Amino acid sequence: MSNAETHPTYLQHHFADAEQQMDAAKTGMWVFLLTEILTFGGLFIAYAIYRAWNPEMFHFAHKALNASMGALNTIVLITSSLTMALSIWSMQHDKKKQTFWYLMATVLLAATFMVVKYFEYSHKFHLGQLPGKYYTYTGIEGANPHIFFSIYFMMTGLHGLHVLIGIGLIIWLMVRTKKGHFSSKYYTPLEITGLFWHLVDMIWIFLFPLLYLIG
């Protein structure tokens, strides 16, 4: 592997070449995504079991959620996933400026997602539809409606936390893009954060129908 370029700054000492380091980083990221999927999986399983136990309560309780806000959030997150992918595409073509603006768009879309979330949460707090023993809302038939809201707040809360982490990571990417750390030869951090962001979007793709669209 006699690659002609000089010893690049980003290549760590214990890797044979950039290719091996890139692969290692992506494998590591994919294994980390496996742990993320299984962490969220625990909540999806709690959702599935409690829905199987009292389906009518889930049916009535889901009416308290605003499906149009959920749909809007889905569209926002899919677009942010697209802008993230386009930022990688443009870095692959050495268009650093364009990359920066696509990352900016992703951050703004993620921020709108959180703002929409904020409205949904405050509406529920106001009505008293809180998780667990703080649940005071009446008017939902079925046994233990607080369990639906416990699961709702845990799922969307943990997802929201990951959106915030994503925002932090992308801002860090924007700073490094500005400093010119990346080029079409080395953009691994961009690709890895992209993988993380697409997973966050994928989890919301499952969350939306399961929580908002219970037939």
Next chain:
Amino acid sequence: MNNTHTHHITPLWIYLVVASALMVLTIITVAVSNIDLGGFNVLVALGIASIKALLVAFFFMQLWWDKKIYLVIFSTAMLFLTIFLVLTMFDTQTRGYINPEMDGRIKPNAPMYDTMESTSTTH
């Protein structure tokens, strides 16, 4: 599939097509949820969500062109999740088979609802 030296660069149009497909599927799943299909609603919703998730995984996350090992890792995650769900459901859904008393809860509602019912005049 993947040439070692230069990384695969996905053409721009694929991103746009996939993104629009995701938008369309979102609209479909919202529309379908309004029609009452009884038990099938869940299956349809999950079906559409899985298609969308696979679109994101294969094209946005490059699984289609990338090394097979990443696909193996992704599918192992899904496999363990299904194992966890299916084996737990074997218990939670079949508790009353031998002794019917063992199924379900004695007091269906948590005690906090007894006080709430009596005091809830406003809602």
Next chain:
Amino acid sequence: MENKGNFFLPGQGSTVAPDVDALFLFIGLASLIIFAIVVFGLIYFGFKYRARSKEVVLTPDISHNTTLELIWTIIPTILVLIVFVWGFKTFLTLNVVPKDAIEIKVTGKKWFWTFDYSDGYTSVNEIVVPVNTPIKLLMSSEDVIHSFYVPNFRVKMDVVPNRYSVTWFEAVEPGDYNLFCTEYCGTGHSEMIGNVKVLAKNDFATWQSQVGNDADSDMPLEELGEKIYKEKACFTCHTLDGSRLVGPSLKGTFGKTEKLTDGTEVLVDENYIRRSLLDPGAQIVESYPPVMPTYQGLLSDRDLDGIIAYIKTLKQ
């Protein structure tokens, strides 16, 4: 409490015990044979192929032997599948309750058992059953998970709050058998020991009639109070010698004024003791945990008078 069994297993007190013990024997023998092969192999190879001298030797290139490997994969698989099928059959007999079983309702509470019989009688920590008749236990807990376990009957089933669990046994020999709680449930977990009293058919009949008309009516109050103190396991939380346990000691408590958790003072008199038994949570003495369960419905009025009289006798 006798435990006639052999070195390995306790006495067989129920109809299902012989099946379980037969499965024990089979697994035990199969395991012993495999264990003997391993130990003998170790000793024999260890001795025969020990390095005779310090100098380094080459050893033969034996990388694998497919037939040998197949043998020690297939035989254990067959053995364990036999054990699985046998275990499954025994498990079914342990779970399927015979049709004509007498139903007794069992309630597990923090640190004692209560048994409600079909004729309305309730007993604490002691379940009285006739011999050679299947008994169905419908169990639930009032606070945390407990577990109903009678070693001699080879029967165990968790007792879960807010859910019923069902198990059954048929005693084959009159006598007293230990009843343990095997799911960790807190401070008194190791004191939550009950007794299964198996009576011959006629003794059971006399016991049933006798308990119906409250045979203790002629017993003096103090004696009745002392009997209830032991029977209802008050000793789990209240001592007689003044030392503090989970609850305050009963020694010299009558006539004392106690400071309650909400700061008010109360004189320990008949009403306070009666109220503490029926609604314990109302007035808790300072620095004591509010864990005492209510005895509402477990103690008749005469029992309450008996306890009060007994406490009066416990002067300094």
Next chain:
Amino acid sequence: MNTFPETHYLNAPEKGIKSWLTTLDHKRIGVMYLWAVIFFFLFGGALAMIMRSELFFPGADFMTANFYNKLFTLHGAVMVFLFIIPAIPAGLGNFFLPIMIGAKDVAFPRLNLASWYVYLAGALIAVLSILLGGFDTGWTFYTPYSTSTDSAVISVVLGAFIMGFSSILTGINFIVTIHKLRAPGIHWFSMPLFIWGLYATAIIQVAATPVLAITLVLLILERTLGIGIFDPAMGGDPVLYQHFFWFYSHPAVYVMILPGMGIISELITSFSRKKIFGYKAVAYSSLGIAFISFLVWGHHMYTSTQSVLASTIFSVLTFLVGIPSGIKIFNWLATLYKGSIRFTSPMLYAFSFLILFSIGGLTGIFLGSMGTDVHLHDTYFIVAHFHFTMMGGTVIAFLGGLHYWWPKMFGRMFNEKLAQILAVLIFIGFILTFVPQFINGLHGMPRRYFMYVEQYTFNNQLSTIGAFILGFSLFTAFANLFVAIWKGKPVGDNPWGVLGLEWKTTSPPDPHNFSVTPEITHGPYDYDKVLAKPTLDL
């Protein structure tokens, strides 16, 4: 005479506590893990000794029920979360994985150091719970007791949650290192079997620990917000908690044993100077155990009002997971055939592993079959079973690995005669401690009992005597190793005269593992082709 190498990882790049605490060298991180892990083992062991002396007499002797409950819970939590899960993977694994596959370091050195500090943070928060009054729920934290008791449950649950990430980071590091950083010439089937053990362990660590993370988060939310998933008073189901908990905890017991099995493969081949019998079988059985271990968790819940159908399915799957372990035992046995066996202290540990782990495995069959498990569940039979597999298995293998690699890690030799005597003493003390517990368990003595019925007294007294012998000899064994770091005589590159790649570098190894990159000329077990002279005459 062997000379002690002039520069090695202990004093280069530079000495001093600051360079150790900010090191990225996998060897130093491994050594730091070893100190913490051995300290917590001795701490947990001391707790066990206090418990065993309390149980000498049936009644309450010198403590209250509450104190005893906090003791056995802390013993369980410290031994599981702080000692046995990180011990072999993060301690010996971190040190030797890169060397044995010819790599300069693990794939993500910074993540490796992060995993050490995450482990320390989790350990501190968990141990903090002692100051907050201890917690008395058992290391399993079963609800609704864990949600209704007022002891410091949240602090230890938070500690375990944080330590979960340390386990995940180590797992990710190992998987990527084994996949990507093998030196040219080392293929999947010419790697040492210790690496296969670490690989299978890493898969479980990475796939099971996230579920523990979400379970512990749900438990904390249950205690704070009363979310009603696990707490029956709020409409939840405590048996669902047991499903969530054991989905992690059963694979976790294989996280504990698989690295131990990896070490035993190294010890048996090295000290019988013979090629491993059935390399592929042993390697694949590690992977087989790793995957099947995710299907069997329900055998912990046969008597927990789990449905009979679920118990049946878990029982048949449980018997599948037993087969690969059996295959490994027979393969090790077959490796001894026609070997040239030297009974050094590591080999004595390997032999006692084979006996103790066989007993542990075989008693597992009583517990996998539903008929007998109803009688045995939650009795001392279970306590003895998991001590035979975890302590008789992992701890004995850990000791064997420590004695085998100590000269390589610190370049100096411990007192071999004393180590051999202690290995035998540990074996005897172990048998005397836990076989009486089997008998008590068969007779129905429940576990976690502070006071017990008179009929169990004799076996408990035997067990306590055994515990003191075991405790004393374990403590002395570790002392023997520690003293050797300063007092032992230099050992040269290959004290045992064996073929592993780690014996081709100096002891202690060069900061970058190999001063001159070794070219791989033979497999790790080619004792039929290659002669390796021991540099130390034992």
